[in-house]
Amino acid sequence: MERKQKENGVAAMAVCYQGFDPAAYLQYNYTAPRADFGRNDSIVPWKLACLHRAFTEGDVSGELLVDIGSGPTLYQVLSGCEVFKKVLLTDFLEVNRQELRRWVQDEKGCNLDWTPYLQHVCKLEGRRPSAWTEKAAKLREVITDIVPIDVHRPHPLAPDALPSAGADCLVSCFCLESVSPDLAAFTRALGHIGGLLRPRGHLLLIGALGESYYFGGPGVKIPVVPLNEAQVCASLKESGFTLIRLEVYTLSQDMRVGVDDVTGVFFAKARKD
């Protein structure tokens, strides 16, 4: 594909994101039924279980965890914050970085109460749910910064954002497929974020299967490149990762709430070659 065409596709995606509404997005995806801690078939408990297992099964270690395309959410680092001394959050939009900063600085005005998430992950860790206040303090302690990122750039972060050795682990949830105009761009973006990771470092990747659009706010319809499992595996391999495990969640009818056309969610644990 011509360079101009690639740039046009990526630029068009950036325009789509100008209407992104963190509060609405959190409401759509991070409240019941998708985030129902009383149901073990709800999507968010499934995601938290995948992340807990992946962070605690003994092969993931190091100093620095980077969350790629954090959006306005924190759930993706609730297990990792117990394993890494430093956690770097990143997003393309200032409105999302502000949402994250409000929570980190314990300010009023957060658009979601993360307490049930903190309590749930404490339970996964065998701790009493009331330890959620300690987990919240731990997370606030290890988050070193909240910085801009663009996964379509060969160097997605500012030059001084990471130590020269790179990150020890990356986590990224629902970002790459939602910001890429096509499969080739998704695969290139995987390669770009792989460049942020030290050799043999781990990537924990959560994403949507079969999704062609989602609403990032009322009337803000954002195109998504629809992926299947085989394409995810092929893109990981092509961008220099060895797949360790792939898990798939298929959405039941009541999890399809009209905010997107996603059919499944994948969780991939991979290691950079």
Ligand SMILES: Nc1ncnc2c1ncn2[C@@H]1O[C@@H](CSCCNC[C@@H]2Cc3ccc([N+](=O)[O-])cc3CN2)[C@@H](O)[C@H]1O
């Ligand atoms: N160039 C860029 N580089 C990095 N990040 C970028 C860039 N452009 C935008 N961003 C940043 O990436 C975005 C991340 S949020 C993307 C939402 N993904 C789709 C949505 C999520 C979701 C959640 C939960 C469930 N479920 O089943 O439970 C399903 C689904 C499927 N729909 C956003 O933060 C934007 O700010």
